[in-house]
Amino acid sequence: MNRRLEEIVSSPFPAPRNPLENEAHAPPRPAGLLEREDLPRLFDALKRAGYRIVGPTVRDGAIVYGEVGAVDDLPVGWTERQEAGRYRLERRPDAAVFGFNLGPQSWKKYLFPPRTRLWTAETRDGSFQVTPEPPDEGAPYAFLGMRACELSALSITDRVFTGGVVDPVYQGRRARILRIAVECGQSAPTCFCTSMGTGPGADGGFDLSLTELLSPGRHVFWVRTASEAGERLASELPLRPGGPDDLRSREELLDRAAREQRRKLPADRVRGLLLDHLEDPHWEEVAQRCLSCGNCTMVCPTCFCSTTEEVPSLDLARVEHWRRWDSCFNLAFSQLHTVSIRTGIKSRYRQWIDHKLATWHDQFGSSGCVGCGRCITWCPVGIDLTEEVAALERADPASRLPAAGGKA
Ligand code: SF4
Ligand code: SF4
Helix, strand or coil, X not given: CCHHHHHHXXXXXXXXXCCCHHHHCCCCEEEEEEEHHHHHXXXXXXXXXXXXXXXXXXXXXXXXXXXXXXXXXXXXXXXXXXXXXXXXXEECCCCCCCCCCCCCCCCHHHHCCCEEEEEEEEEECCEEEXXXXXXXXXXXXXXXXXXXXXXXXXXXXXXXXXXXXXXXXXXXXXXXXXXXXXXXXXXXXXXXXXXXXXXXXXXXXXXXEEEEEEECCEEEEEEEECCHHHHHHHCCCCCECCCHHHHHHXXXXXHHHHHCCCECCCCCCHHHHHHHCCCCCHHHHHHHHCCCCCHHHHHCCCCCCEEEEEEECCCCCEEEEEEEECCCCCHHHHEECCEECCCCHHHHHHHHHHHHHHHHHHHHCCCCCCCCCHHHHCCCCCCCXXXXXXXXXXXXXXXXXXXXXXXX
């Protein structure tokens, strides 16, 4: 690697401390088995506790996150077929409640909303008054159906928004959520959480976790807790003790989901590989395909770039200051003193993947990628970051990966 660059990226930034990390570190404890027919009792308990329940639901031909009031609002009996640049909903042959993987949206839309008004300024009686936006005082959210990779994404955005400079919008919302995980019993072809160490099982970072065990004559949820809030919730559910067979069923389910994964990233080597290939001709080739649409950044659960804009009233007596999601694929994103410094798609794609997989380690102490695969599925031209990394490895004489590269 270029020595100067090595000095810059290896400078001893301590990984910022996550002030919410104690919450995430309680070890999971088995709580018991919940029968499928008793799942409505979970909704009842959450409503009694005053939560707004958000979870997966079918809308506009996709499984998205939205407010759900009952089990029937969940995608019961639905699954999806995903590939690079392709997503289709399909009916399942069974009545699995969580028999799908991930849709285009992530939970960040609730904690870091796509548009947020930050303050309003008004002229009144010759004076000028600025009023900050009050914090969200609505009912707290219960996030129902967080996958293991999404719990990892949450711990990453915790670091980004509360580990150094604290973002009050994120922190205020984040401090009030209840995290109900659902472990993955299957993997989409675009998933690669196993190689990133983020799934498919949830090892912690949740309040309550469900594992759906479905076989002929049996439909139950293996319930675990990892916080006091989770234990309180579990105490309101009609749980019965689980046994070694249930535990074995869970382990087999997670093993199968992990074995299904065809994509992977060399998580331990990818940072050095990317920083060693900043001028690789491969980036020109990617730029021929990339539309610079920014879809990959919009669907990514950890991308956090934003911009601000003023929205004045017609009489100019009032102006609102809004924050909205931005993307490093936008030409104006890198504008310095009226000049964009990343004018080509090559430099914008390279910036995105290098930050996500390499320099994020130096900035935040971890990868910025959790292997959810959304950027692969929702790229309109099917660009696949695992394939781009594999292409660099194949071209690198020092590479130790087999020629098959990004797929196991
Ligand atoms: S990689 Fe795909 S999703 Fe991302 S900007 Fe390029 S074309 Fe759009
Ligand atoms: S970079 Fe792609 S695979 Fe990684 S977390 Fe973001 S959307 Fe998921």
